[in-house]
Amino acid sequence: MPTILVVDDESSILHAFRRVFADPMYVLATASTAAEAVEAAGRVKPDVIVLDVHLSDATGLQTFHRLRAADARTPVILITGHGTSDLAIEAIKHGAFDYLTKPLELPQLRDVVDQAFKTSRLMHVPAVLGELEPIPDVADVLIGRGPGMQEVYKAIGRVASTDATVLILGETGTGKELVARAIYQHSRRAEKPFLAINSAAIPEQLLESELFGHEKGAYTGADRKRIGKFEQCSGGTVFLDEVGDMSPLIQAKVLRLLQDQTFERVGGSETVRTDVRLIAATNANLEQLTEQDQFRKDLYFRLNVFTIRLPPLRERGADVDLLTDHYVRRFARELQKPVQGLAPDGRELLQRHAWPGNVRELQSTLKKAILYSRGSVITAQDLNAALGTVAAPVPVAGSTGGFDWDHFVQQRIAAGVESLYAEAVTAMEREVLLRVLQHTHGNQVQAARILGITRGSLRNKIRALNISIGRSIWADDDQAD
Numbered sequence: 001m002p003t004i005l006v007v008d009d010e011s012s013i014l015h016a017f018r019r020v021f022a023d024p025m026y027v028l029a030t031a032s033t034a035a036e037a038v039e040a041a042g043r044v045k046p047d048v049i050v051l052d053v054h055l056s057d058a059t060g061l062q063t064f065h066r067l068r069a070a071d072a073r074t075p076v077i078l079i080t081g082h083g084t085s086d087l088a089i090e091a092i093k094h095g096a097f098d099y100l101t102k103p104l105e106l107p108q109l110r111d112v113v114d115q116a117f118k119t120s121r122l123m124h125v126p127a128v129l130g131e132l133e134p135i136p137d138v139a140d141v142l143i144g145r146g147p148g149m150q151e152v153y154k155a156i157g158r159v160a161s162t163d164a165t166v167l168i169l170g171e172t173g174t175g176k177e178l179v180a181r182a183i184y185q186h187s188r189r190a191e192k193p194f195l196a197i198n199s200a201a202i203p204e205q206l207l208e209s210e211l212f213g214h215e216k217g218a219y220t221g222a223d224r225k226r227i228g229k230f231e232q233c234s235g236g237t238v239f240l241d242e243v244g245d246m247s248p249l250i251q252a253k254v255l256r257l258l259q260d261q262t263f264e265r266v267g268g269s270e271t272v273r274t275d276v277r278l279i280a281a282t283n284a285n286l287e288q289l290t291e292q293d294q295f296r297k298d299l300y301f302r303l304n305v306f307t308i309r310l311p312p313l314r315e316r317g318a319d320v321d322l323l324t325d326h327y328v329r330r331f332a333r334e335l336q337k338p339v340q341g342l343a344p345d346g347r348e349l350l351q352r353h354a355w356p357g358n359v360r361e362l363q364s365t366l367k368k369a370i371l372y373s374r375g376s377v378i379t380a381q382d383l384n385a386a387l388g389t390v391a392a393p394v395p396v397a398g399s400t401g402g403f404d405w406d407h408f409v410q411q412r413i414a415a416g417v418e419s420l421y422a423e424a425v426t427a428m429e430r431e432v433l434l435r436v437l438q439h440t441h442g443n444q445v446q447a448a449r450i451l452g453i454t455r456g457s458l459r460n461k462i463r464a465l466n467i468s469i470g471r472s473i474w475a476d477d478d479q480a481d
């Protein structure tokens with residue numbers, strides 16, 4: 001279970017954390033001195049640490065350095081009082097994850113801690129090559145024995161231990177992030193941090209500052225200096241997803257970073273030196289983008305030094321069966337359903353399907369089919385229902401009829417939730433997106449236009465809200481992975 005260690009000598013703060021993380025999904029450990037913090041970190045191996053910079057027995061920065069020396073991969077969130085944010089900014093230069101200022105705002109706290117858990121997971125959950133390595137109990141496994149995946153394993157093996165920039169190409173859902181993590185975890189930088197940034201998820205100005213940081217006053221609203229990911233992750237590995245979506249300005253800055261590991265923060269003149277390994281990924285055709293002058297040729301050449309191409313699922317032949325067996329076992333266990341496998345007509349159907357959403361779509365389809373199945377095997381009918389090609393035997397949230405707000409609110413109140421506002425906003429967002437995407441028959445360009453958001457932002461929302469676009473459009477109630 002995800003473990004959070006909170007280090008604070010104020011009992012009211014510890015109390016607030018106990019309230020926010022009373023969830024049985026988390027384990028909460030606490031410490032009130034630096035010495036206790038270091039001892040507890042060694043003992044409970046937390047996934048995330050929250051540290052007050054004012055402790056009675058040592059300065060926060062010293063404690064931060066001691067915790068970081070023990071494990072540089074555990075994200076540390078600092079809590080600062082008024083007027084101590086400089087200290088926190090200094091700590092972020094040395095790799096702290098983020099900082100929060102007292103008084104703590106609970107939604108913001110939850111948000112930052114959730115992000116830190118996600119980042120921690122990317123570093124700590126092993127990404128193993130199933131064909132070549134033993135599989136630990138908790139791991140994300142790269143499955144596949146066909147020639148396409150064999151090439152991928154060989155490429156990971158060849159490039160992981162070097163510091164070379166890697167470009168991972170493949171359609172959405174083919175495993176680019178998983179491969180990036182496998183490279184990082186098999187690299188010399190495996191004990192150092194790994195930060196993932198999705199270029200398409202963030203508007204241009206924010207992306208520049210997210211990657212490179214900004215000086216105080218760099219633009220309206222920049223009331224504090226900010227350290228960017230390339231500086232914060234020095235010594236580590238940055239995974240830059242959707243590089244094809246970067247603006248010309250950011251492309252130029254990334255090019256310089258690759259050439260000499262230097263950059264300037266936005267609005268600053270100081271040249272910052274860093275030491276990051278870059279793993280980039282895209283589902284766009286970069287070569288074509290360079291021909292259309294939408295992507296810099298020189299950057300393309302720099303990124304294209306070592307390229308790994310992930311084959312689309314429809315070209316992986318018998319690997320579809322292996323992936324299916326792996327995920328059916330896993331989801332049946334998670335969903336506590338007695339499903340053991342697929343009927344022959346089910347397997348045939350999976351082989352014939354085109355899988356535009358690749359492994360991610362296969363995951364959601366299997367998860368749904370397991371929920372629809374009534375026996376120990378998944379039939380073609382269950383899969384057809386999951387793929388939306390025939391009516392589902394149970395209603396799929398949001399895909400038919402109107403959303404029942406009365407039922408939703410009553411049911412969540414009865415469940416005793418304390419975050420109904422956030423849940424309702426998410427449900428509303430999901431409903432709107434589903435309806436617009438159904439209206440555009442899955443066309444994301446048109447949907448983004450109607451919604452008045454960028455394509456990148458739509459793509460991210462689709463992923464975050466677990467909306468699947470196959471022959472039909474549906475939303476999963478929880479994450480497939």
Ligand SMILES: Nc1ncnc2c1ncn2[C@@H]1O[C@H](COP(=O)(O)OP(=O)(O)OP(=O)(O)O)[C@@H](O)[C@H]1O
Binds near residue numbers: 142171172178
């Ligand atoms: N070969 C594989 N074996 C097992 N699971 C896989 C494989 N490839 C991908 N997955 C799983 O499929 C899901 C999607 O993979 P991932 O997020 O790495 O795809 P992606 O190519 O980065 O997608 P996107 O372009 O949409 O960001 C994840 O849950 C991942 O663990």
